[in-house]
Amino acid sequence: MKFAIVNGNRTEAAKSIKGICPSCGSELIAKCGEFKINHWAHKGTRTCDPWWEPETEWHRSWKNNYPNEWQEVSLTDENTGEKHIADIRTAHNLVIEFQHSHIDPEERATREKFYRDMVWIVDGTRLKRDYPRFLKGKKDFRKTDKQGVYLVDFPDEIFPANWIQSSVPVIFDFKGLETIDDINDARHYLYCLFNKRVGRYAILAEIPRKAFINNSIDGNWLLRVQNFNDLIRLKQEQQKYIVLQQEQQSRLSKVKYRQRRGPLIDYIDKKQFSNQFKPKRNGRR
Numbered sequence: 392m393k394f395a396i397v398n399g400n401r402t403e404a405a406k407s408i409k410g411i412c413p414s415c416g417s418e419l420i421a422k423c424g425e426f427k428i429n430h431w432a433h434k435g436t437r438t439c440d441p442w443w444e445p446e447t448e449w450h451r452s453w454k455n456n457y458p459n460e461w462q463e464v465s466l467t468d469e470n471t472g473e474k475h476i477a478d479i480r481t482a483h484n485l486v487i488e489f490q491h492s493h494i495d496p497e498e499r500a501t502r503e504k505f506y507r508d509m510v511w512i513v514d515g516t517r518l519k520r521d522y523p524r525f526l527k528g529k530k531d532f533r534k535t536d537k538q539g540v541y542l543v544d545f546p547d548e549i550f551p552a553n554w555i556q557s558s559v560p561v562i563f564d565f566k567g568l569e570t571i572d573d574i575n576d577a578r579h580y581l582y583c584l585f586n587k588r589v590g591r592y593a594i595l596a597e598i599p600r601k602a603f604i605n606n607s608i609d610g611n612w613l614l615r616v617q618n619f620n621d622l623i624r625l626k627q628e629q630q631k632y633i634v635l636q637q638e639q640q641s642r643l644s645k646v647k648y649r650q651r652r653g654p655l656i657d658y659i660d661k662k663q664f665s666n667q668f669k670p671k672r673n674g675r676r
């Protein structure tokens with residue numbers, strides 16, 4: 392963890408100081424080595440939060456975009472007493488979780504239920520295959536009338552499978568800590584996979600990094616997601632209506648066809664029938 396309580400204050404780890412865990416109140420040891428970032432650790436190998444993952448530089452650099460008091464916030468479920476430490480909890484109650492390690496879909500779903508208004512930031516550099524796969528799929532993104540928003544036909548072929556069914560927005564960060572000079576490199580953007588679908592399509596937004604950070608700080612992120620979800624719901628309803636109309640149209644045309652065809656055939660048949668058996672005239676009258 393980045394913070395422990397030392398003399399009543401949230402304090403970063405430094406050599407030979409002791410602190411208290413802000414979540415469980417047990418003693419923490421400052422770990423300040425050469426290879427890992429400075430952090431606080433519970434005694435032994437266990438932490439009080441089973442959801443906690445060892446922090447990387449990537450976690451830290453993301454956390455540092457936010458005020459200290461929003462970082463590592465201990466949250467308790469009022470009904471069950473269950474406690475977890477959110478990576479970021481903003482003043483507008485948005486939880487941001489930075490995920491580097493693999494996570495099972497069940498655990499992912501449990502965390503989403505616990506934090507509710509949340510967004511995941513996923514380290515897209517952990518597996519080498521993830522970014523090339525994304526780039527390949529990017530060619531087939533379908534543009535929408537909203538700039539930077541795309542429809543994605545087969546999200547499971549573009550993103551890691553465990554994130555596809557998420558019930559909250561998932562943002563992929565393929566840049567990580569890399570310095571990229573090419574300003575046109577796609578990794579300068581964050582890619583947000585939304586949890587709603589329009590027909591068979593998933594919805595993806597390309598978001599400038601700075602815009603996401605600013606929007607999550609000033610509270611506009613939740614508002615934007617809400618507006619976006621409303622828009623998607625509208626599109627879904629429009630699409631249902633179009634499908635319904637098409638079905639009705641085809642049903643109507645079938646009825647018309649039958650109506651026209653039926654009497655006409657009857658008429659022809661009767662005519663042919665009656666002509667066939669008409670007695671032939673013989674000679675003059």
Ligand SMILES: [Zn+2]
Pocket residue numbers: 412413414415416417433438439440
């Ligand atoms: Zn603890």
